[in-house]
Amino acid sequence: MNPLRIAQIAPLIESVPPAMYGGTERVVYHLTEELVERGHDVTLFASGDSLTSATLCSPVMKSLRLTGQQSAGTLSSLYTLAMVYEVMAGKFDIIHSHVEFLTFPYAAKSLTPTVLTFHGRLDFPETLRLLRMYRNLHFVSISDSQRASARDLNWQQTVYHGYPEDAFGFSDKPSDYFLYLGRLSPEKAPHEAIIIAKECGVRLKIAAKVDPVDQAYFAQQVAPLLDHPLIEYLGEVDESGKIHLLRHARALLNTINWPEPFGLVMIESLACGTPVIVRRCGSAPEIIEHGKTGFICQSRDDFVRAVRGVGTLKRDLCRKAFEGRFTRRHMADGYEQIYNRLLNPDGVQSGSFDEGSSLCRP
Missing domain, CATH: 3.40.50.2000 (Glycogen Phosphorylase B;)
Structure with missing residues (x-):
């Protein structure tokens, strides 16, 4: 044009x-x-x-x-x-x-x-x-x-x-941790990610900010769950830190509990080849293909099964989904x-x- x-x-x-x-x-x-x-x-x-x-x-x-x-x-x-x-x-x-x-x-x-x-x-x-x-x-x-x-x-x-396409490097050799990335707020439900990680016995890294409006939620529902050897709270990270965490995560554990209009973190994860485990709400079913680029979950039991089954997903398919649509x-x-x-x-x-x-x- x-x-x-x-x-x-x-x-x-x-x-x-x-x-x-x-x-x-x-x-x-x-x-x-x-x-x-x-x-x-x-x-x-x-x-x-x-x-x-x-x-x-x-x-x-x-x-x-x-x-x-x-x-x-x-x-x-x-x-x-x-x-x-x-x-x-x-x-x-x-x-x-x-x-x-x-x-x-x-x-x-x-x-x-x-x-x-x-x-x-x-x-x-x-x-x-x-x-x-x-x-x-x-x-x-x-x-x-x-x-x-x-x-x-x-x-x-x-x-x-x-x-x-070159903003996020693909990695087919993840580390042993799962990742929660974003904001620590009630609608994002990070406390559920922590509970799920503990139940599955897997490491969870949390890279997220706390807005002033969410301080009470953080203090009451998130902070008491952080004192555990499987949970590592990193606070807010910069762009290079975010990319490093996404590339090496086994999966993004995205326990949102609201009608998320898009969710940039999901396509950032796909760009790295990292599958997304997410609740069925908002845009998630439009972005993530269940059983191929991640798992769409309803209940906590669904999340637990998804975490335990993440090894069945192919990271190259996640990257191809990013390249083809996002x-x-x-x-x-x-x-x-x-x-x-x-x-x-x-x-x-x-x-x-x-x-x-x-x-x-x-």
Whole structure:
């Protein structure tokens, strides 16, 4: 397709890519980089400590979580959206927002088409009420299951997340441990992973952060289970540490207990050749093929059987599943199709890019 002038609007809580935890920001990073590689003129609206090949516009100098300014997230994002839509919208062919609901009033009045990717769950009543008020905007789901409670919206497509094929090294010689990776929160149910590991007599490494809202859950249900020779709690790890842990794990023990919209950790695991043992909820059945790239479980007994049967799974099939469905190339292909569909059907694009804001740097 012809080169486009694209705005990518990221959350400001983490940098793009994030230094530690931050799924949405990592997706925005890889999509932006792939679009730039394809010749598009991309402007990324993100924190000033972000790294990108696109033009970077920075409403805040540093990502908000690591500087303790999470409370400024809404106001900073509103400032970003005002800058994009009130000052710069005419400079873009497509605006692609990842800050979700705050974008609605701006996108509804803009002459520049907006693509809205939702990264969270949508099944809360107050969420559905607002979504339906703006049902004619251009929505993209990250799994089919994510849109199940709001099928009456103007869904453009489901686009799965993706990574570069060389981002995670394949390993066919795992170590002897299982891995829990992500957040220590009730909906992720890490306490169940610990209980299952103990029952099966296997080592479990836990690499995860604890958000302030989850401190009570951690203290009451997780911390008392950590004092055991089979359990190793590592805290939050950086990207290289995460990759090392995933490559050498026997399997990812993903005991989620909520309708996870996607679950990046599952495709990260597949990219390393590491099977995924996961509860049947949310996007899991779309990502993991039971008996081939992992096991889909319902009960604790299912998890125990899966842990004991993980040796029957072939790690090369996990890697092939990643390469066939979840690469950065697949993700960018999907979004390019959406961009193209929303623009002139004859493919004629608007004129040259105007001089950008003083907040932007190439």
